[in-house]
Amino acid sequence: MKVAVIGCGAIGGWLTAGLVRGGAEAVVLARGATLTALRAEGLLLDEGAGPQRVAITVTEDPADLAGADLLVLGVKAHALPGLLPAIETAMGRETLVMPAVNGLPFWFLQDFGGPVEGMVLDAVDPGGALARAIPAERIVGNVVHAASRTPAPGQVELVKANKLLLGQITPDGPTARISALAEVFRKGGIPAEETGEIRREVWTKLWGNSNMNPLSALSRADTAAMLADPGVRALTLSMMREMADLGARISLPGFDDMEERIATTRKLGPIRTSMLQDVEAGRRLEIDPILGALVELAGKLDMPVPAMAGVYGLTRLLDESLA
Numbered sequence: 001m002k003v004a005v006i007g008c009g010a011i012g013g014w015l016t017a018g019l020v021r022g023g024a025e026a027v028v029l030a031r032g033a034t035l036t037a038l039r040a041e042g043l044l045l046d047e048g049a050g051p052q053r054v055a056i057t058v059t060e061d062p063a064d065l066a067g068a069d070l071l072v073l074g075v076k077a078h079a080l081p082g083l084l085p086a087i088e089t090a091m092g093r094e095t096l097v098m099p100a101v102n103g104l105p106f107w108f109l110q111d112f113g114g115p116v117e118g119m120v121l122d123a124v125d126p127g128g129a130l131a132r133a134i135p136a137e138r139i140v141g142n143v144v145h146a147a148s149r150t151p152a153p154g155q156v157e158l159v160k161a162n163k164l165l166l167g168q169i170t171p172d173g174p175t176a177r178i179s180a181l182a183e184v185f186r187k188g189g190i191p192a193e194e195t196g197e198i199r200r201e202v203w204t205k206l207w208g209n210s211n212m213n214p215l216s217a218l219s220r221a222d223t224a225a226m227l228a229d230p231g232v233r234a235l236t237l238s239m240m241r242e243m244a245d246l247g248a249r250i251s252l253p254g255f256d257d258m259e260e261r262i263a264t265t266r267k268l269g270p271i272r273t274s275m276l277q278d279v280e281a282g283r284r285l286e287i288d289p290i291l292g293a294l295v296e297l298a299g300k301l302d303m304p305v306p307a308m309a310g311v312y313g314l315t316r317l318l319d320e321s322l323a
Contacts, residue, residue: 001025001184004065004090005056005072006083008034008043010148011100012074013156015164015190017045017054019072022188026056027065029086035060037154044155047189051155065090070098070140070181077101077289081126088133096174096181098140102274103289104206104297108199110136111170116250119300123292140178141169141198143205149277163191167198203252208265210291210308211239213275214315217285222270227262236262238307246298246305275315285319287312 001024005016008028020026020043030038038058044051057064062085065071071090073080080087080099091097099105106125109116120128145162166182168175178194185192195201212223215236219226226232237258244255265271278285291312298305 001070001181002068003027003070003072004068004095005029005074006065006086006090007072007074007076007079007100008038008056008154009074010150010156011144011146012072013043013150014045014146014148014158014161015072015074015098015100015144015185016056017043017156018185018188018190019070020054020056020188022184022186022190024070024184024188027068028056028058029060029062029065029090030058031060033153037152041154046155046157048158062086062089067092068095070096073097073099073101075101076286077103077105077124078284078286080106080124080130084129084133091134094138096138096140096177097134098142098181100142100144101289102209102286103291104293105141105202105289106130107134107136107139107141107169108202110139112199112250114251115301116297119297121293121296123288123296137168137170137173139169140174140181141167141202143198143201145205147271161191163193165193165195165198165201167195167201169198200252203247203255206290206294207240207243207247207255208261209273210243210294211236211311212265212271213273213290214285214287214311216273216276217279217287217315217318218311220276220279222272222276223265223268224270227266233262235307235311239311242298242305242308243294246294246301246303249301249303250297279318279322282322284322285315287315287319291315 003026005028043054109119143165147159182192240258
């Protein structure tokens with residue numbers, strides 16, 4: 001399997017390492033300090049026993065990515081529209097595309113059915129450019145349940161790996177190729193599983209991320225501290241209820257046990273969310289994919305979501321201050 005990678009950071013680098021260890025060949029597009037580090041040392045993955053070198057080819061020319069069986073997009077979701085020229089250059093006629101992003105992915109409403117079928121959300125895909133460029137039947141839907149970080153360019157430190165869920169997003173999707181991809185991941189040490197409910201899995205993860213991430217950015221607190229505060233906990237429950245109602249409206253019902261979900265989050269301990277880490281590092285936030293897309297979707301369906309809209313507005317202003 002030939003793999004092209006755009007975005008070899010905390011998650012993209014971990015996925016790339018797993019693919020290579022599973023027998024794939026990888027070409028990584030990089031810039032700046034990451035390009036320099038990868039050329040000098042290769043990709044370094046530390047799973048707890050010290051960094052191990054993973055052999056990859058690195059390039060700064062998108063044309064070198066052409067002809068891959070799989071294109072992994074490991075960048076922040078809000079960066080994808082700006083990378084569309086590189087994505088189109090890398091894609092061949094049979095290339096599968098795996099956008100390993102947080103939040104509501106641009107493909108979520110493609111082949112969805114019902115009142116939101118094919119709806120474009122500018123928060124994740126301005127003007128629908130990504131949906132037009134990347135055929136739905138070639139997308140590998142995925143949800144990454146893992147935590148990792150990049151202590152230095154070209155280095156990935158795995159904190160915890162739970163599972164990687166893979167699934168097609170259309171009835172005529174590449175079932176056999178996704179099964180083969182899952183096997184490569186498993187051979188490379190990544191706990192990959194296939195699912196026929198990839199959208200429900202995306203929604204389930206986002207049901208927690210859409211509140212914990214922005215609230216942690218605003219409060220500068222970890223998840224344990226936030227949920228121990230009665231006011232923050234009440235606001236979290238309000239946001240979760242609004243998202244549950246939105247899910248029911250678009251035929252994703254069953255998100256009713258908010259107390260159980262909060263209890264699960266509390267069991268994980270004092271997690272410092274990715275958005276909190278971005279604030280502390282002075283990086284722009286993934287607020288549109290993680291919360292803005294939900295607020296936009298609710299607006300298109302004429303559903304009031306005052307808690308989500310208020311938190312989104314505050315976090316967007318915070319993000320603008322980081323520019």
